Amino acid sequence: MGQVRVKICGLRTVADVAAVAAAGAAYAGFVFFERSPRHLSVAQAAELALAAPVGLAKVALVVDAPDAVLDAIVEGVPLDMLQLHGHETPERVAEVRARYGLPVMKAVGVADEGDLAALFDYSTVADQILVDAKPPKGSALPGGNGLSFDWRLVAQRRWLRPWMLAGGLTAENVAEAVRLTNARQVDVSSGVESAPGQKDAGKIAAFVRAAG
Numbered sequence: 001m002g003q004v005r006v007k008i009c010g011l012r013t014v015a016d017v018a019a020v021a022a023a024g025a026a027y028a029g030f031v032f033f034e035r036s037p038r039h040l041s042v043a044q045a046a047e048l049a050l051a052a053p054v055g056l057a058k059v060a061l062v063v064d065a066p067d068a069v070l071d072a073i074v075e076g077v078p079l080d081m082l083q084l085h086g087h088e089t090p091e092r093v094a095e096v097r098a099r100y101g102l103p104v105m106k107a108v109g110v111a112d113e114g115d116l117a118a119l120f121d122y123s124t125v126a127d128q129i130l131v132d133a134k135p136p137k138g139s140a141l142p143g144g145n146g147l148s149f150d151w152r153l154v155a156q157r158r159w160l161r162p163w164m165l166a167g168g169l170t171a172e173n174v175a176e177a178v179r180l181t182n183a184r185q186v187d188v189s190s191g192v193e194s195a196p197g198q199k200d201a202g203k204i205a206a207f208v209r210a211a212g
């Protein structure tokens with residue numbers, strides 16, 4: 001594993017899990033959001049999670065999920081972290097942490113300086129912060145759109161909790177993103193795909209290598 005910890009999100013097959021583990025990524029992400037081309041059922045995610053080797057952290061991504069949906073995911077899938085990628089409030093983040101006893105990573109969309117205060121607010125309640133590009137208005141997906149934001153907005157910033165950089169990262173731009181922001185963790189979904197929802201083992205390996 002390199003110095004920068006990598007999360008590969010939106011895995012859909014056991015072969016994807018094997019490629020992520022072989023590349024040396026730290027986290028594997030499973031998406032539970034029906035509008036996403038990466039959406040999994042609880043049974044599908046359980047199969048992938050059970051195929052993950054020890055040391056590969058399994059993350060469930062949800063978007064404004066009610067307790068009933070989270071209950072089914074947490075009961076059915078062996079997990080290491082929950083990623084909240086919707087409009088969950090700081091109070092909801094605290095509630096989810098307490099209810100499930102799992103670390104919670106809260107995604108925050110960034111487009112300009114005005115979005116940075118939210119990063120601090122969530123860092124007081126979440127275990128980790130995911131700093132992602134803000135989705136364009138009317139976008140079908142709140143993430144996984146392959147869009148970047150101006151990395152200079154978060155260059156060298158410090159928050160109270162560990163954080164990950166996300167949004168439009170690829171093997172071609174991740175080294176520059178890390179250099180500019182000093183991110184110690186990065187997250188990618190569409191940048192390691194050959195088509196929406198189709199992970200590419202070669203791109204995954206190249207991305208992890210390039211992240212450093």
Ligand SMILES: O=C(O)c1ccccc1N[C@@H]1O[C@H](COP(=O)(O)O)[C@@H](O)[C@H]1O
Pocket residue numbers: 009010029031033036037038061063085130132141142143144145146147166167168169187188189190191
């Ligand atoms: O990947 C998805 O389909 C997805 C769906 C709903 C919310 C978030 C989603 N993905 C997350 O978005 C960011 C950035 O993705 P990309 O690399 O720009 O494609 C990443 O954190 C994914 O976990």
